[in-house]
Amino acid sequence: MFGTWMPAPKNGGFRMEGYWVWCGSVVKGEDGRYHMFASRWPKSLPMHPGWIVASEVVRAVADRPEGPYAFQEVVLPARGAEYWDGRSTHNPHIVKHKDTYLLYYMGSTHPLSDPEPGDGYGLSDPRCIVGRANKRIGLATAKSVFGPWTRLDAPVLSTRPGKFDSFLTSNPAPCVNEDGSVLLIYKARRYEGNTHGRMTIGAAYADHYAGPYRVLSEEPIFPPDKFHLEDPFVWRSEDGYELIAKDMDGNVCGERHGGVHVRSRDGLHWELAEEPKAYSRHVRWDDGTEQVLGSMERPFLLFDEQGRPTHLFAAVSNGKTGFGDATETWNAVFPLK
DSSP states (O other): OOSOBOOBOTTOSBOOTTEEEEEEEEEEOTTSSEEEEEEEEETTSOHHHHHHHHOEEEEEEESSTTOOOEEEEEEEOOOOTTSTTSSEEEEEEEEEETTEEEEEEEEEOOSSOOOOTTSOOOTTSHHHHHHHHTOEEEEEEESSTTOOOEEOSSOSBOOOTTSTTSSEEEEEEEEEOTTSOEEEEEEEEOEETTEEOOOEEEEEEESSTTSOOEESOSSOSSOTTTOOEEEEEEEEETTEEEEEEEESSSTTTSSTTOEEEEEESSSSSEEEEEEEEEEOSEEEBTTSOEEEOSEEEEEEEEEOTTSOEEEEEEEEEOOSSSSTTOSOEEEEEEEBO
């Protein structure tokens, strides 16, 4: 698998009483501490698809990468149905470029009422249908990890009629270069009639993180019939780019919802790494116990000053079949040797 794994701190990472917690990404702040940007939504709603209408991006802090992380504040709260990201913010990915923090995320909106506990909110609910179709990728910036954050009134990567990303864009995975240019790998779906098709992965590029972003290929960068992937994370390597992602079916890495490791010279043409399996849902904790996690998604790597990966963060659940039967979700951290 990718890297050499140490036992993971069972009480590390980030969790919150009364909330589903997901999507952890971490940056070392100007205060020398580690700041996790994550998403949460109340347990009064189902884990899935409660996030589509009620997720908000929050910040938590710890003295070391392993945590445990303590909640600090809501960073991107709901701000009204008239905004493209006014009802839900999700998929945070934090990057620091020189003196500016870049917070990529998915936002959505809908014009309907908030779901109430016990009202049967689910995938067929109009709020879910509209909220899902309005998912777009955005960017907020700040000069301090403590904010204030400047949010844009338009997404940086919207949908394109008639293309593979005509229905939604989400799950942003930016690779920000020294000169401020960005390769942005993202998840997309196409309109098929009045509903959406299978998830695919696209690539966009911007000469500067402020945009504009242009899609680099008119086809998904991974053929959907061979690579059914979600939750990409991309970084620069000596020869180009590397990427890890969740293997939805297990056809590539050999484990359903395990991790895939691929490489590319240009960000468009990808091939499997020598060891294509990046990670497994079978984990070993620092108390000596082992567990097969129901979910292990949204992988994020933390690098040291020499550019070496030191920790893998992932959104995990205690379910048996995924997050559908989970009673707890949290952001776990897995130290790498």
